[in-house]
Amino acid sequence: MKTVRRAIFILILPVLAFQSLRAAPPARSVSPSRQFIIYASSTALRGAVSELAEQTKANLLTLLRQPDRWKTPIVVNLQPAQANLPEIPSAALRFSQTGFGLKLQLDLTIGESIDAALVERELLRAILLEMIYRSEPDVAPGTAFVEPPDWLLDGVLAIMPGRDRGPLVEALSVSDKQTSVEEFLRQRPALLDSPARLLYRAYSLSLLELLVNGTDGHSRLTRYIDNLSHASNDPFADLKAQFPLLGDDVKKTWQSALARPSGAQNYQLLTFAESEQRLDELLRVKIPDAGNSSKQVELSELAQRKLSAVEKMALGRVSENLVLLTIRANPVMRPIVREYQQIAALLVRGKRKRVAQRLARVQATRTTLGARMSDIDDYMNWFEATQSKTGSGVFVDYLRAVGESQIPAPRRRDPLSVYLDSVDEQFED
Template identity: 60%
Template sequence: MKIRAILAGALLLGCSIFELLGATPIERSVSPSGQFVIYGGDAAWRGAVSALAERTKANLLAVLQRRDQWGAAIVVNLQSPAADLPQIPATALRFSQTGSGLKLQLDLTISRKMDFGAMERELLRAILLEMIYRNQPGIASGATYVEPPNWLIEGLLALAPNCDRTSLTNALAVPGRITPLDELLWERPELLDSAGRLLYRAYSFALVQLLIERADGHAHLGRYIDNLSFTSNDPLADLQAVFPQLAGNDQKIWKSK
């Protein structure tokens, strides 16, 4: 999936934190690794988001068996729900390339009804996006950027140590048609009903687990992420390029999983 870069300084719905910084001082917290700079909310909210962001990154690095080598900070802007603007999404990720480097901002609408699963999902999306473009400082503003695929995000979240995978393993155990791998890679979970989304998450978990169980699978998955900005319109071919053992045998290996 590809997303259009947001031009630096553009006025969007809900002012950018980068613009607000020049006008009004806002309390902020910086996460222990220094990568997450969190604005808005109170100290308790900022601390909770900081802990979740660092845990999400640590889980990803554990799967990839990598050290933390982040290059661009991720700004997290906490905002309260606006009664006069109920259509504002609970999460919004903004990504742009400016003369000073990569800019990543995640807007989170916080409340007691906050979906922390959705928050973790968007934090992981931002972390992966920074990883994908970490070594590409020369991309022009307004260029088309590649977003991490949904199956990768869902699979990585399901692999987290704190994730209860009972519902996922139960979904995989139900006999029936197995979704072909190439079909899974194209699927859009936001268009599925609740049962379909559960099965999608289960398949995504199975796929990421299958990939890291291959020879040098952790390193290959990291290489796949690093190369996502160069992907084609054939997600299966892109996956096979990094995991050549899937070439010609993808359905057999997939069904055996």
């Protein structure tokens, strides 16, 4: 009898173990800013989502020119796809009021292939939702929450560094009919077909560029996001309340924004050499004189003395331009540009402690990096010249010009020219 019971127990044990594994809570990871709490069984997957979440938030804060002031943590639950539950959506954002405050949870269903674009979009939606209700922690339970508009999601994703905006610019150029901004804001992208969806993304990028490039555009966009919790049923009125440029001749302004395909150029990444050149230009701070002229002062010189009000204003503009350069700079140069920006911000606030050491350290790093990149360029040139099976085509025009210069020009056959040619040949002999 005991043998039978033991056999039954051995048969049931794997089932119990499997159920215990299914019931056990998945491991969790906390992102570096501690805002994102990620649950998943795979360590690599948790790390990848954590990095994507932090980068998405950093890009948004750079666009808004705001520091990180998060209050509500975002729980990201990565669950495997189940064949017996195909109705589970790939992404579900749950935002609710609990007895302890707001709860923000993003459930992502992970299948065999992960749609990184979908994950990034949902992470951005969660980040914006936290910003919208950051100043309203006491929302009554059952209140309908206002989500960030789709045009804002698409615009922010398209304006992020490193994105290919060529298809969006092309969609604007081939479109034979322009949609008014009021009609565009009322569109529901989930109901659009693929070409119309691409055009919607292009419109979103154009609108966002129009808003942030206006007067005090970044701060106005931040206030617009903060006030979305009180949004009305008229999205254009809510937008116009924060951006006066939409109140004058909105039709002309909107047409001008759509006719300016700057998205494919203004945010293209710079090469390493271009990043170096632009950084050198910004580090030579232009200080206005009493007249209309200005003098250039190195950042290292300003770090050694107390700054005047005029110098602080000039250095503040440099700090803002360095933030913009961080977006477009070559990826290997971004930490250096960010370090210079932080140093400039400290000097504007009158804090000079250990700034000289930081400047010396970042300059040494920059010199080492420049030498390394030069070595890489030399190696690539050597490889192309000696090892590559195909040419790059860079020197085709030059080689053609050299070859054509070696072909003698046709000689004239009139009597005087023939005589002069014969005299020239005699002198050459």
